[in-house]
Amino acid sequence: MSPPLTGAKFTGGRHGIRKSRWLPIYVTVYLGFLYLPILLLPIFSFNNAASTTFPLAGFTTKWYAALWGNGAMLDAARNSLFVGLCVAILSTGHAICAARAITRYRFRGQRAATGLIMAPLFLPEIIVAVSLLMIVLQIGIELSLATVILGQTVFCLPYAMSVLISGFEGFDRSLEEASMDLGETALGTFRRVTLPVVAPAIVSSLLVSFTISLDEFILAFFLSGTEPTLPVYIWGQLRFAAKLPSVLALGSLMLVLSILLITIAEFLRRRSQRRIQGRLANG
Amino acid sequence: MAEMPMIEIKAVSRFYGIYKALDSVTLDIAAGEFFSLLGPSGCGKTTLLRSIAGFDTPTSGDIRIDGQSAIGVPPNRRPTNMVFQNYAIFPHLNVAENVAYGLKRLKLDAQDERRRVGDALDQVRLSTLGKRGAHELSGGQRQRVALARALVMRPKVLLLDEPLSALDKKLREEMQVELRSLQKAVGITFVLVTHDQYEALAMSDRIAVMFGGRIAQVATPKEIYQRPLTRAVADFLGGMNFMKARITGETATDLSVETQRFGAVTLTKPPGFTCGTSEATIGIRPERLRVLWDDDTAPHAIEGHVVDRHYFGEITHLIVNVPGLDAPLSVSETNNFGADDIPVGAPIRLAYDPDALVALAD
Numbered sequence: 254m255s256p257p258l259t260g261a262k263f264t265g266g267r268h269g270i271r272k273s274r275w276l277p278i279y280v281t282v283y284l285g286f287l288y289l290p291i292l293l294l295p296i297f298s299f300n301n302a303a304s305t306t307f308p309l310a311g312f313t314t315k316w317y318a319a320l321w322g323n324g325a326m327l328d329a330a331r332n333s334l335f336v337g338l339c340v341a342i343l344s345t346g347h348a349i350c351a352a353r354a355i356t357r358y359r360f361r362g363q364r365a366a367t368g369l370i371m372a373p374l375f376l377p378e379i380i381v382a383v384s385l386l387m388i389v390l391q392i393g394i395e396l397s398l399a400t401v402i403l404g405q406t407v408f409c410l411p412y413a414m415s416v417l418i419s420g421f422e423g424f425d426r427s428l429e430e431a432s433m434d435l436g437e438t439a440l441g442t443f444r445r446v447t448l449p450v451v452a453p454a455i456v457s458s459l460l461v462s463f464t465i466s467l468d469e470f471i472l473a474f475f476l477s478g479t480e481p482t483l484p485v486y487i488w489g490q491l492r493f494a495a496k497l498p499s500v501l502a503l504g505s506l507m508l509v510l511s512i513l514l515i516t517i518a519e520f521l522r523r524r525s526q527r528r529i530q531g532r533l534a535n536g
Numbered sequence: 537m538a539e540m541p542m543i544e545i546k547a548v549s550r551f552y553g554i555y556k557a558l559d560s561v562t563l564d565i566a567a568g569e570f571f572s573l574l575g576p577s578g579c580g581k582t583t584l585l586r587s588i589a590g591f592d593t594p595t596s597g598d599i600r601i602d603g604q605s606a607i608g609v610p611p612n613r614r615p616t617n618m619v620f621q622n623y624a625i626f627p628h629l630n631v632a633e634n635v636a637y638g639l640k641r642l643k644l645d646a647q648d649e650r651r652r653v654g655d656a657l658d659q660v661r662l663s664t665l666g667k668r669g670a671h672e673l674s675g676g677q678r679q680r681v682a683l684a685r686a687l688v689m690r691p692k693v694l695l696l697d698e699p700l701s702a703l704d705k706k707l708r709e710e711m712q713v714e715l716r717s718l719q720k721a722v723g724i725t726f727v728l729v730t731h732d733q734y735e736a737l738a739m740s741d742r743i744a745v746m747f748g749g750r751i752a753q754v755a756t757p758k759e760i761y762q763r764p765l766t767r768a769v770a771d772f773l774g775g776m777n778f779m780k781a782r783i784t785g786e787t788a789t790d791l792s793v794e795t796q797r798f799g800a801v802t803l804t805k806p807p808g809f810t811c812g813t814s815e816a817t818i819g820i821r822p823e824r825l826r827v828l829w830d831d832d833t834a835p836h837a838i839e840g841h842v843v844d845r846h847y848f849g850e851i852t853h854l855i856v857n858v859p860g861l862d863a864p865l866s867v868s869e870t871n872n873f874g875a876d877d878i879p880v881g882a883p884i885r886l887a888y889d890p891d892a893l894v895a896l897a898d
Contacts, residue, residue, distance in 0.1 A: 430591055431624035433611045435638030435689060445637075449628045 294508060298501040303494070316502040326503065329486035333467055336401050336482055340466040343406040345458045348413035356421040374411040381408065382475040389476065396478035404472040409462040416461055416522060420454020453521040460518035464511050483507065540603060542567040542693060542725045543588060548597030550583055550749075557583040558594065559749035565727060567692075570719050572728045572736040575746035576772070582697060584746075585729045589618050589695050602692050617686035618695040622702065623678045625670045632657070632666035634681050638689045656688035659718065676707050683715075687722060694719075696728045700735060712738050733773045737761060745769045765806040767817055767896045776819045777865050778896075783816050791816060791895050796860045797838045798888065803895040817896045822853065822868035824892035827875055827884060834887030840865070842882050852876045856884055 298317070302310035320326055354360070355367055373381060385404045394400060428450065432442040448455075470484040477485055487503060490496040541564035550558040558580045565571045573581035586592040587599060590611035599606045606614055617638075626634050635653045644652070657663045660680035665673075673681065679699060686694055699715070700708045716739045719726045730736050736743045737757040744754045753765045764770035767778065784800065785792035791805040793816055803818065828837060840858035852875040854867040867886060869875035878884065 425622065425624065427620045427622060427624040428626060430611070431618070431620055431626070431685075432637070433591075434589060434616075434618045435685065436612045436641045437638070438612060441641070446626060450626075 291508065294501055295505040298498065298505045300498070303498060316498040317506075319499050320502055320506075323499070326486060326499075329481050329483045332398055332477075332480050333483040336398055336405065336473070337463045337466040339402045340405045340409055341459045341463040343402065344409040344413045344462045345417075345455060347406070348410055348417050348458060349455065351410075352414055352417035352421050356418060356424065357426070370414055371411045373408055378408065378471045382471045385472070386475045396476055398477065398480055398482075400476040400478075401473050401482065404476045405466045405469055408469065408472055409465050412465055413458040413462050416458040416518070417451075417454055420451055420457070420522065424451060453524050457518040457521040460514045460521070464514045464518070467507065468511060539567065541565055542569070542602055543727070544598075544600040545584070545588075546598040546600070548584070548587065548594045548599060550580075550587065550592065551595045556749045558587070560597070561746075561749070561751055563744060563751060563754065565725060567725055568723050570716065570726045570728070570739055570741045572730060572740040572743045573746060574730055574733060574736040574743050574772075576731060579746040580749040581729045581731075581746050583749075585618075585695050585697055585727060588693070588727065589616055590614050615692040616695055617689050617691040617693075618697065619679070619682045619686055619699045621698045623682040623699075625673070625678050625681055627670045629670060630666070631662060631668045631670070631673070631681055634670065635684045635688050637685060652688055656684040659687060659721070660684045675703050676711065679703065679711065683718070687718075691724065693725045693727060696726060698729055698731070700730075701732070708735070715739060737773070745772060747772075762821075763804070763894060764819075765808070765897055767819070767898055770819050770894070770896055775822045775866055775868065777822065777825075777863075778817055778819050779861060779863070780815050781818045781895075783814050793818060793895070795893075797858055798890070798893060799836070801890045801893055803893060806895055806897045809895070809897045817898065818893050819896055820888060820893050822866040824888060825856075825865060825867045826887045827854070827867065827869050827873075827878075828887050829873060832885075832887070836890060837885050837887050839883065839885050842878055842880050842884050845876070845878065845880055847876050852878075854878065854884070856886065 301313035432446045473482045543565040545563040548561045575581045745752045770776040781793035781795040792802045794800045840856040843857045844855035846853040857864045
């Protein structure tokens with residue numbers, strides 16, 4: 254016999270959230286605090302004045318045009334692109350191995366290993382940067398883009414790991430067994446089944462690592478030699494008040510690029526999760 | 537000389553630490569046979585199937601497939617293919633690509649490959665769904681894809697790991713019939729793992745019932761149901777009324793017993809029966825007890841009272857208390873004549889055939 258269905262009615266108030274006049278105000282202030290400063294960036298980048306003060310002085314694209322003719326800036330952008338690509342590939346490559354080991358096998362010291370790989374996420378970045386700088390100087394390696402790449406790879410690894418672990422977790426081992434059963438070798442199975450199924454997660458990890466590297470300042474500042482990355486270049490430009498609008502224009506472009514890449518990454522991550530879990534839902 | 541078996545399992549054991557998943561299992565499976573491994577979860581049936589497929593390696597013993605020892609041979613080089621419990625359909629490929637997956641390694645010419653994929657899809661009645669994505673399939677369709685994907689490889693043995701457990705009852709029963717006729721059509725050896733006794737009874741040529749890593753009995757469905765050797769086998773394969781009987785005589789093959797209400801009978805002695813005490817366990821299935829109505833008579837009958845009644849649609853289970861028996865008898869009667877209307881407390885007479893009684897080893 255099923256229990257009687259009475260008494261389950263909500264009488265309001267006690268269980269529901271009472272509407273408050275203050276809640277919308279709180280949310281508005283909250284979101285404003287988060288996003289207004291960022292919104293100022295593109296606004297002033299189109300402002301026809303060297304100073305970043307209201308009232309606005311009229312619309313212009315000259316700051317963007319000025320960027321294009323700025324050789325030092327373009328060099329820095331190229332450096333950032335190169336570093337970003339290397340960091341994305343290196344950290345994703347290592348994270349694939351680690352994430353697969355963690356999601357697929359049970360081994361001694363698994364939790365400790367996971368913790369140690371994820372730890373840089375919570376370490377103060379400046380401390381990591383200083384220690385890396387000390388080591389690099391101690392060994393006697395010259396500071397260059399290569400040292401920036403090494404440092405940022407360490408820094409990006411946990412981010413790549415969390416994306417990939419979430420992508421690998423639902424992966425069904427019997428897919429690989431089915432492939433072996435149908436005559437495929439271990440290597441062929443990885444190429445024809447494992448890789449395609451987890452590909453969206455891998456692309457998503459590449460994009461996340463690239464975006465983080467693109468915006469990363471502290472490690473790049475400490476570990477780059479004579480070749481600055483974009484954030485380091487921007488930092489240098491801030492000394493000159495006249496250059497500020499140009500920096501704002503550059504910042505706006507980086508902002509748009511970052512948002513774009515993260516959106517694509519998130520889209521792919523969700524798709525890979527759907528792909529992996531869709532089977533269970535349908536089954 | 538007898539034909540060589542397709543699969544020979546010789547004293548295969550598999551230990552996980554001190555846990556014996558398989559304990560010296562010896563078994564022959566004939567070519568073209570539909571063979572079922574039946575048992576509760578944890579009995580070792582899946583470990584045995586995975587050992588035949590090559591996903592698990594026995595700690596000791598030998599597995600020979602078509603005369604060749606399979607020990608040390610990886611799954612991709614065995615003449616077996618498997619239908620996985622969750623079907624393991626490749627999610628990034630469509631139906632036809634899933635079926636063609638294994639053929640790609642054979643490097644057939646395109647026309648040959650298309651024909652074989654087409655034939656396999658025809659066999660499982662999916663020929664119109666070749667372009668369908670893996671996400672867009674129902675449970676039954678996924679199962680057919682898994683079947684076609686394995687059969688297209690023309691294996692000598694098809695291994696099926698609980699292939700019907702994810703389907704609802706109606707579809708499961710349809711697929712039982714279909715699997716059976718598919719096996720007849722392709723003529724290859726099927727080895728099925730299941731915990732569902734009706735599934736095993738309905739489809740198999742022979743069944744091995746397993747408990748605790750050991751094989752308890754290997755026989756045809758009819759024999760294993762009607763002539764179970766042990767109490768555990770009898771119990772696992774459906775309802776059974778167990779009772780104690782006093783042993784009055786014993787030969788090499790037979791056992792004479794005196795029962796409380798079923799009289800003196802001579803039963804076939806199960807192998808492995810040890811006559812430690814003067815008592816034996818005997819049993820009779822609930823449907824072998826028949827309700828006697830009004831003036832019906834039967835050469836062998838017992839009397840009692842109905843103490844409980846359970847309605848199951850086509851049949852009714854009556855629990856009948858018979859004076860002198862330790863436990864009430866369970867009787868399964870079709871509802872043709874009103875068994876579902878017999879009131880609790882009513883006196884009742886039950887007919888039985890002494891041949892329906894079996895002696896059971898513990």
